[in-house]
Amino acid sequence: MYVLLLAVLIGPLLKPIGIPIKISEGTQSAYDVIDSLEPGSKVVFGFDYSPGNAAEMEPQAIAILKHLLLKDVKVIGISFQAQGPMLAVKAFEAAGWTEKEYGTDYVNLGYRAGGQGAVAAFASDVPGTFNTDYQGKSVSSFPIMQGVKTAADVDMIITIAPGTPGPEDYVRQVYSTYKTPLVCGVPAVAITQVAPYVQAQQIKGILGGLPGAAEYELLMNQPGKAVAAMDAQSLAHLLIVALIILRNAANIFSKSSPKSQTTASAGSSAGRDV
Amino acid sequence: MTVIALVMILDFFIGDSTALDWINDTAVITRSWGIVISAFAMGLGAINLLRRHSRSIVRRDDNAFYSFLLVASMLVMIVLGVASGTESPGYDFMFSNILSPASSTMYASIAFYIVTAAYRSFSARNLEGWLLLITAVIVMLGKAPIGSVISDFFPVASNWIESVPNTAGMRAIMMGAALGVISSAVKMFLGLDKSYLGQR
Amino acid sequence: MQLTSRDARRTQIDNQGGVSMIAAGKQFSFSVLVLLFVLFVYCIDSSRKGKVPSIRKLPALDAIEEAVGRATEMGRPVHFSPGIVELTHERAPQTLAGLSILSYVAGLCAKYDTDLITTIMMPDVYVVAEDVVKQRFLAEGKASQYKPEMVRFIGAEQFAYAAAAVGIMYREQVAANIMIGAWYAESLLLTEAGAQTGGIQITGSATVAQLPFLVVASDYCLIGEEIYAASAYLSRDPVELGVILGQDIAKAVTIGLMIAGALFLAFGNETIVNLVTM
Amino acid sequence: MSLNFGTWVAGLITIAIMSLVWKENPFYRSAEHLYVGVSAGHAVVMAYNNIKDMAFQPLAAGQFVWIIPIILGILLYARYTKQAWLARYPVSVIVGIGTGVAVRGAIHGDFTQQVAATMKVGSANEILLLVFVVMSLSYFFFSREFQGPISIIPKAGRLVLMVAFGAAFGTTVMGRMALLIGRIQFVLGDWLGILR
Numbered sequence: 001m002y003v004l005l006l007a008v009l010i011g012p013l014l015k016p017i018g019i020p021i022k023i024s025e026g027t028q029s030a031y032d033v034i035d036s037l038e039p040g041s042k043v044v045f046g047f048d049y050s051p052g053n054a055a056e057m058e059p060q061a062i063a064i065l066k067h068l069l070l071k072d073v074k075v076i077g078i079s080f081q082a083q084g085p086m087l088a089v090k091a092f093e094a095a096g097w098t099e100k101e102y103g104t105d106y107v108n109l110g111y112r113a114g115g116q117g118a119v120a121a122f123a124s125d126v127p128g129t130f131n132t133d134y135q136g137k138s139v140s141s142f143p144i145m146q147g148v149k150t151a152a153d154v155d156m157i158i159t160i161a162p163g164t165p166g167p168e169d170y171v172r173q174v175y176s177t178y179k180t181p182l183v184c185g186v187p188a189v190a191i192t193q194v195a196p197y198v199q200a201q202q203i204k205g206i207l208g209g210l211p212g213a214a215e216y217e218l219l220m221n222q223p224g225k226a227v228a229a230m231d232a233q234s235l236a237h238l239l240i241v242a243l244i245i246l247r248n249a250a251n252i253f254s255k256s257s258p259k260s261q262t263t264a265s266a267g268s269s270a271g272r273d274v
Numbered sequence: 275m276t277v278i279a280l281v282m283i284l285d286f287f288i289g290d291s292t293a294l295d296w297i298n299d300t301a302v303i304t305r306s307w308g309i310v311i312s313a314f315a316m317g318l319g320a321i322n323l324l325r326r327h328s329r330s331i332v333r334r335d336d337n338a339f340y341s342f343l344l345v346a347s348m349l350v351m352i353v354l355g356v357a358s359g360t361e362s363p364g365y366d367f368m369f370s371n372i373l374s375p376a377s378s379t380m381y382a383s384i385a386f387y388i389v390t391a392a393y394r395s396f397s398a399r400n401l402e403g404w405l406l407l408i409t410a411v412i413v414m415l416g417k418a419p420i421g422s423v424i425s426d427f428f429p430v431a432s433n434w435i436e437s438v439p440n441t442a443g444m445r446a447i448m449m450g451a452a453l454g455v456i457s458s459a460v461k462m463f464l465g466l467d468k469s470y471l472g473q474r
Numbered sequence: 475m476q477l478t479s480r481d482a483r484r485t486q487i488d489n490q491g492g493v494s495m496i497a498a499g500k501q502f503s504f505s506v507l508v509l510l511f512v513l514f515v516y517c518i519d520s521s522r523k524g525k526v527p528s529i530r531k532l533p534a535l536d537a538i539e540e541a542v543g544r545a546t547e548m549g550r551p552v553h554f555s556p557g558i559v560e561l562t563h564e565r566a567p568q569t570l571a572g573l574s575i576l577s578y579v580a581g582l583c584a585k586y587d588t589d590l591i592t593t594i595m596m597p598d599v600y601v602v603a604e605d606v607v608k609q610r611f612l613a614e615g616k617a618s619q620y621k622p623e624m625v626r627f628i629g630a631e632q633f634a635y636a637a638a639a640v641g642i643m644y645r646e647q648v649a650a651n652i653m654i655g656a657w658y659a660e661s662l663l664l665t666e667a668g669a670q671t672g673g674i675q676i677t678g679s680a681t682v683a684q685l686p687f688l689v690v691a692s693d694y695c696l697i698g699e700e701i702y703a704a705s706a707y708l709s710r711d712p713v714e715l716g717v718i719l720g721q722d723i724a725k726a727v728t729i730g731l732m733i734a735g736a737l738f739l740a741f742g743n744e745t746i747v748n749l750v751t752m
Numbered sequence: 753m754s755l756n757f758g759t760w761v762a763g764l765i766t767i768a769i770m771s772l773v774w775k776e777n778p779f780y781r782s783a784e785h786l787y788v789g790v791s792a793g794h795a796v797v798m799a800y801n802n803i804k805d806m807a808f809q810p811l812a813a814g815q816f817v818w819i820i821p822i823i824l825g826i827l828l829y830a831r832y833t834k835q836a837w838l839a840r841y842p843v844s845v846i847v848g849i850g851t852g853v854a855v856r857g858a859i860h861g862d863f864t865q866q867v868a869a870t871m872k873v874g875s876a877n878e879i880l881l882l883v884f885v886v887m888s889l890s891y892f893f894f895s896r897e898f899q900g901p902i903s904i905i906p907k908a909g910r911l912v913l914m915v916a917f918g919a920a921f922g923t924t925v926m927g928r929m930a931l932l933i934g935r936i937q938f939v940l941g942d943w944l945g946i947l948r
Contacts, residue, residue: 278848
């Protein structure tokens, strides 16, 4: 059984089979709104994830950054998570931004503590809140920061945020005052929580978990790690479902409870019976 | 015990009255005391580990080699950490090449057991079994891309299940357990439960 | 750090105007807490005076004796763990509930001369667990049967604990696996090892995220509040049973309040909703 | 293929730990003991630093109140002496902190806020949610066994719990598989270089 699982996981990683991935509405609108950015416009990118959840969030960040690079958009990286700046460096590099000019085309402003309060401070005074970049250089020396005072001075805000501060804080502190278009990336489990904001058009587009990243990679016609992982994921889920069906088919035909279990827990209300 | 617990509780509830600031301050200090006391407890744990395993080394029993590995790696870690700090290259090597891969592999290997657990336990022998099994299958298919390839029903159904019955069930468990927590606290406050001191 | 949080709270309240002893938004919670304290004390009191409430069956707890009995027959040890959080943790009451069941399990092991292996992840819990087991063996008059190996500290890190506990369960072929306390992702590793060594598994937790795995992988599982009812169930002590009745009354009132709140709201009256969010 | 010694150690540890799913074996046992040793050593170092930074340094700076946790900590070791009862004082302090922290979290976040969220009904789904919560909560009545037609409510509550567990199980599968995929990508990619 374990060998089967390994096989269905490794197989697609080595040679993706390309199970069709249906593009969800949220990813499509995220792609569309980012695709409509004019060359030269400025985007704030929130690296609000941490190493613990990077497995799920990083592919989203890299996919979007690649798209932004293609669109020739300028990116201001910020973070409200302590290890965000380090992950930002990694993501910029993985998406190929290092060939661009630091300070002019993109910048990594580092981390500010304070959660929701810091998000509010950032919105009302960008250079005041992020007065230096992650290496301590003054922001006034960067051409990209010319003319950026409040959140209203950038064309879009994108945040990849699995926890707090996250989409809700950006909506409450930034969007509700400055109406800057907002695109978010969240873990698969958090989509339902954020759905009300998307319905209300306060969030223009949303990526959910690894599937979100995979859909984005497909929209750009650049299938990457997430797409490969999706095949593996799909097959693994199918394998489990198939095993469950097999197991119960045997049950129905033999009509006797399996003897493989060594315990006799007759009358148990919460046991292997369920 | 009661006094400390009450300070911690009040700390959470008090408002802005400056007269009550001492409660906040006491709570902060007490928490750090807790950290210090727990740190001392770690010594007892270490003694237990070392005593058990050095006995096996001295007796040269079947586990002597493994016990030696444990004791040696533990002592190396302690010496490196105390003498040269946690930032030193040796310590970092042990941490990032033994501790973290072992930890993430242990974590990742849960994926294997989730398969066997599902296989072994999801047998539909009664209504409860059916419900557990069917919801698990719907949600699993709803979460992976393959689900929407088969039918649009899966993602829609899995979202509904997650936001309605799942939320309800979890909420009921939390509310009930909260009452359990408070009742245990009352028993301890009244001195009716001293099991944590090894007494009955 | 404490200063910023206090100041933040103060400004927040300043904005709303007014000064209060209990923070806004928490006033209802505080009143409920006080009411619950009074209710529980009252129930304990009336139970002591002779009105002892009954308690429904909890099969998981009845199964503990059966599990220890089977381990005795097979001449193999019983494994117990009270979860993996420390005593200063928010979820520590689950650990304490586990420890009180440990006392019962240790009593049974002493009575039947069965070997017990208690594995512990947090050092402060280890200190208490050792006392619990030792005292129980003393109380059963089996002090000579008690061995220091019965309570083992392993790990101090989640998956190191899991690796070691799983190793022990395989190597010593435990015949019963009882784990009651606060669990995280490692729970499935332990229950799978328990399933493969083929013993009865009895689990319990109030940690909602892990309950699905415990319910699926074990023979009997105590869900949420049931772990706190366990000591009342096992001891049938009037004080404990009185508290259980108090919890039931609180639940009945809660259900009434939620329905009333919803009905009021349906007719456009927000009184109750406003009250509970005070 | 990687030429880094550390990556090789990490790779071997990964394989050794993973081998447990096949069966308990000497390779796993070695890795397990190494792992426990290193993590216990790490915990001791952390504890040592905590005591040093949080108690001894303020004490050395003249804040004498920090002598109290040090004494309480040392009292834990009284268990090895004839005065074992002394160890109860530090334990009481710890349990007091835990109980206090637990009660305040339980009453507010887990209880009243949930009650408030449940009673705010507007849509059909929210009414259903309220009904499900009431049913599930009724499963936790302990002091009497419900008889007759009303006994259907706690039973239905238990079914709601099962649906909740099934859903949570299904959701978790996704995350766990992603972790394993991550590990496989490390072994085949970073270590052996088979994957790009």
